[in-house]
Amino acid sequence: MNPATLIPTPDAIPVPWGWFYILLMLTFLLHILVMNAMLGGGIIALISSFRGGEQNTLLSKEFGYKWPYTIAFAVNMGVAPLLFVQVLYGQFIYSSSILMAVWWFSIFGLLILAYYAAYIYDFKFEALGSLRIFVLEFSVLILLFVGFLFSNNMTLMLQPEKWQAYFTSGSGTLLNLSDPSLIPRYLHFVVGSVAVAGLFLALVGHYRFTKSSVDRDALISKGMGYFTYATVIQIFIGIWFLIALPKNIMMVFMGGSGYGTILLLIGIVLAFAALYFGYKQQVAMASVITLVTLVIMIFMRDLVRIAYLKPYFQLSDLTVQPEYSPMIFFLVVFAIGLALIGYMLKLAFGCRKEVTK
Amino acid sequence: MNYPVWDLTTYGGGFLIALVAVVHVLVSHFAVGGGLFLITLEKKAYKDEDAGLLDYVKKHSKFFLLVSMVFGGLTGVGIWWTIALLNPAATSSLIHTFVFGWAAEWVFFVGEIVALFIYFYTFGKMDRNNHIIVGWIYFICAWMSLFLINGIIGYMLTPGAWIETHSFWSGFFNPTFWPSLVFRTGISLTLCGVFGFVTAAFLKDDNLRQKIMRTCAVWVAIPFALMVGGGWWYFLAIPEPAKTIILEKSPEVTNYLQLLTWAMPILFIASMIMAIRLPQSFQKVFCFVIVGIALIYFGAFEFIREGGRRPFIIYDHMYSNQVYVKDVPEIQKAGFLTSSKWARHKEVTDENLMDAGRDLFKFQCSACHSVNGPLNDIVPIVQKFDTVFGMDSMLNGLGKINNYMPHFMGTREERWALANYIVHGPDIRVVQEITQQETAQKKPAH
Numbered sequence: 001m002n003p004a005t006l007i008p009t010p011d012a013i014p015v016p017w018g019w020f021y022i023l024l025m026l027t028f029l030l031h032i033l034v035m036n037a038m039l040g041g042g043i044i045a046l047i048s049s050f051r052g053g054e055q056n057t058l059l060s061k062e063f064g065y066k067w068p069y070t071i072a073f074a075v076n077m078g079v080a081p082l083l084f085v086q087v088l089y090g091q092f093i094y095s096s097s098i099l100m101a102v103w104w105f106s107i108f109g110l111l112i113l114a115y116y117a118a119y120i121y122d123f124k125f126e127a128l129g130s131l132r133i134f135v136l137e138f139s140v141l142i143l144l145f146v147g148f149l150f151s152n153n154m155t156l157m158l159q160p161e162k163w164q165a166y167f168t169s170g171s172g173t174l175l176n177l178s179d180p181s182l183i184p185r186y187l188h189f190v191v192g193s194v195a196v197a198g199l200f201l202a203l204v205g206h207y208r209f210t211k212s213s214v215d216r217d218a219l220i221s222k223g224m225g226y227f228t229y230a231t232v233i234q235i236f237i238g239i240w241f242l243i244a245l246p247k248n249i250m251m252v253f254m255g256g257s258g259y260g261t262i263l264l265l266i267g268i269v270l271a272f273a274a275l276y277f278g279y280k281q282q283v284a285m286a287s288v289i290t291l292v293t294l295v296i297m298i299f300m301r302d303l304v305r306i307a308y309l310k311p312y313f314q315l316s317d318l319t320v321q322p323e324y325s326p327m328i329f330f331l332v333v334f335a336i337g338l339a340l341i342g343y344m345l346k347l348a349f350g351c352r353k354e355v356t357k
Numbered sequence: 358m359n360y361p362v363w364d365l366t367t368y369g370g371g372f373l374i375a376l377v378a379v380v381h382v383l384v385s386h387f388a389v390g391g392g393l394f395l396i397t398l399e400k401k402a403y404k405d406e407d408a409g410l411l412d413y414v415k416k417h418s419k420f421f422l423l424v425s426m427v428f429g430g431l432t433g434v435g436i437w438w439t440i441a442l443l444n445p446a447a448t449s450s451l452i453h454t455f456v457f458g459w460a461a462e463w464v465f466f467v468g469e470i471v472a473l474f475i476y477f478y479t480f481g482k483m484d485r486n487n488h489i490i491v492g493w494i495y496f497i498c499a500w501m502s503l504f505l506i507n508g509i510i511g512y513m514l515t516p517g518a519w520i521e522t523h524s525f526w527s528g529f530f531n532p533t534f535w536p537s538l539v540f541r542t543g544i545s546l547t548l549c550g551v552f553g554f555v556t557a558a559f560l561k562d563d564n565l566r567q568k569i570m571r572t573c574a575v576w577v578a579i580p581f582a583l584m585v586g587g588g589w590w591y592f593l594a595i596p597e598p599a600k601t602i603i604l605e606k607s608p609e610v611t612n613y614l615q616l617l618t619w620a621m622p623i624l625f626i627a628s629m630i631m632a633i634r635l636p637q638s639f640q641k642v643f644c645f646v647i648v649g650i651a652l653i654y655f656g657a658f659e660f661i662r663e664g665g666r667r668p669f670i671i672y673d674h675m676y677s678n679q680v681y682v683k684d685v686p687e688i689q690k691a692g693f694l695t696s697s698k699w700a701r702h703k704e705v706t707d708e709n710l711m712d713a714g715r716d717l718f719k720f721q722c723s724a725c726h727s728v729n730g731p732l733n734d735i736v737p738i739v740q741k742f743d744t745v746f747g748m749d750s751m752l753n754g755l756g757k758i759n760n761y762m763p764h765f766m767g768t769r770e771e772r773w774a775l776a777n778y779i780v781h782g783p784d785i786r787v788v789q790e791i792t793q794q795e796t797a798q799k800k801p802a803h
Binding site (some may be wrong): 005006007008009010011012013014020069072073075076077079080083084086088090091094095097099101105107108111112115116119146163166167170171172262293321323325326327328329330333334336337340341343344345347348350351 | 359360361362363364365370373423425426428429431432434438439441442445446448449450452453454455457458459460463464465466467468470472473474475478479482483484491492494498523524525526542564615698699701719
């Protein structure tokens with residue numbers, strides 16, 4: 001059977017695809033940043049709890065204060081890219097989600113559990129005593145599992161040739177475990193999250209933009225330590241991920257496409273630069289470089305998607321039924337929203353100063 | 358037919374979405390009105406310099422954060438998750454038609470979260486006026502979320518001029534937009550009182566508890582008028598034939614309508630009982646009973662609204678089973694299985710009769726009918742048809758006599774296969790041996 005016959009007919013879009021593409025890239029970057037703080041932060045808190053000691057315990061306690069925020073915003077910032085990916089690639093992602101429906105459906109229930117566990121960890125830190133490590137483990141393991149399910153769906157949606165498995169099992173229990181790129185891709189996200197979360201810790205230590213009773217130097221050195229070690233591992237996983245991709249897709253980054261090759265080269269150079277500044281504990285430089293690297297990696301991730309789908313679909317195939325006024329409405333709302341959030345943050349930070357006075 | 362269908366059998370027929378949606382709508386409407394409840398009480402506490410009341414507002418805001426943001430927020434994402442799995446074609450249609458409506462709603466969702474976090478964590482630390490302003494921003498963002506989603510949900514029942522124009526705005530400001538907005542705003546405010554009982558019931562100070570119970574009873578009573586008035590206006594705004602389906606035709610909706618008419622006054626009376634000074638042990642239990650009644654009441658309403666849409670998921674645009682209305686003539690000519698991308702067999706033969714029938718059931722019926730499940734179980738409904746011929750005639754009559762169901766889509770052979778599956782299928786009946794000869798005998802000439 002020709003897998004292309006399974007791909008549903010997409011619906012028309014109201015403005016040219018480029019708009020959605022920009023919004024997708026932008027909101028995905030926001031999601032990745034917050035998701036990294038959440039997942040990587042959880043992993044670091046867990047490692048700190050295991051290692052013990054005063055500073056480590058303080059670190060895992062303080063992470064507990066911030067954890068519920070990061071979960072709320074990781075989910076919230078995930079809504080927008082998932083919306084735009086459904087606009088551009090709905091016919092793929094709806095289909096693959098149904099193939100793994102049982103797993104996919106479980107995600108928001110699991111997240112509710114992880115979220116409440118995070119609140120229990122935060123509000124009952126002292127009362128829980130030695131039990132709190134189990135609460136932390138419970139929540140981190142759920143988040144790791146949810147990430148794994150995401151990696152499954154994001155790869156399954158790109159491979160209609162695997163969709164025929166539906167005809168032997170339509171009950172929604174499939175995963176994409178046979179894909180050799182699944183594990184390195186997943187680990188690339190997990191280890192990357194530890195690096196970015198380490199950087200967040202160092203930033204907190206360096207700029208003091210939020211109160212912390214952890215020793216300032218310890219915060220910076222621990223944060224940069226996590227960042228540097230994770231980045232070293234990340235370079236190896238990145239290579240593994242690259243060679244685990246199907247050959248034609250790997251070649252996009254190795255001469256097949258000028259754009260793809262340049263992105264990979266910049267990515268490699270930046271990774272080593274990040275490593276250098278991480279080792280030197282230069283927080284600001286490491287942060288700027290990491291942010292640029294993340295942007296490069298997000299564009300590379302998208303090139304992978306485009307290359308997988310090339311035999312079946314490209315974004316310019318989508319029919320446009322132009323209607324611009326709703327987009328203008330959204331952009332106005334977006335601007336108002338940013339202004340309101342800025343105003344509220346100003347109030348919140350202002351009152352913190354009053355309290356500390 | 359464009360998308361695969363998740364094979365759910367027992368939990369089919371919309372069970373999963375009903376489960377997620379009913380709890381979500383209760384909490385999400387509470388999340389809207391709750392903002393106004395908090396700031397009104399906070400202001401009153403400042404005015405009267407009432408430390409007890411202020412302390413209650415702070416406690417209630419923690420409950421509110423944990424219920425509305427964690428549970429409400431995630432079940433909201435959960436609804437989107439669920440509809441995409443159960444009805445991807447309709448979800449895709451809603452996403453593509455209203456993408457910037459959803460995107461704007463997302464902005465308000467961000468605003469809501471930021472405001473609520475700041476409101477909760479700066480309680481007692483921020484300048485009083487500023488704190489109230491943050492509360493107002495929360496309420497406005499939450500109400501704007503309601504405003505936007507209300508337009509999109511209303512469109513599914515009454516798309517109005519959109520059917521002709523396909524314009525975002527005509528679909529959004531559809532014929533039931535305003536009445537539904539008034540109704541839902543009324544519900545949101547009523548629910549603040551309902552959930553207020555829960556936090557108030559656990560207060561130790563008798564006088565404070567009773568005072569807040571009375572306040573909550575007022576919060577139920579006054580918006581109740583808005584809710585009932587809005588609900589009536591909403592009902593009047595529903596065009597025919599949806600109204601007749603709700604009132605007379607649909608067997609499922611009639612039961613929910615009865616439930617609604619009972620639950621509404623009971624909710625009111627039960628809430629007023631809370632205004633009476635009663636033992637705390639009673640109040641601690643009874644507050645949850647009231648939440649239960651509200652859940653039944655609101656659940657019944659949502660079932661009626663969904664049921665009124667039958668046989669469509671988006672009125673006059675797409676049938677409940679994901680078939681676009683415009684595609685029907687072509688399907689009747691070419692056949693359903695040929696037109697379905699995810700059907701295993703493209704045409705019916707004597708060998709694949711049962712499999713093809715099962716596929717037809719999955720693609721055309723399972724959106725609304727479970728097999729041996731809690732919602733719209735097909736098994737008892739078809740029990741009286743013991744011959745394929747009888748079932749086939751029934752299928753032929755579908756949508757002609759009962760217009761709350763779509764008519765059968767496909768060729769006569771396909772209808773015959775579906776009838777065979779329903780009568781002899783191993784999932785629906787005890788396995789019965791059917792011989793080729795028997796099918797051949799009964800098969801009509803075509």
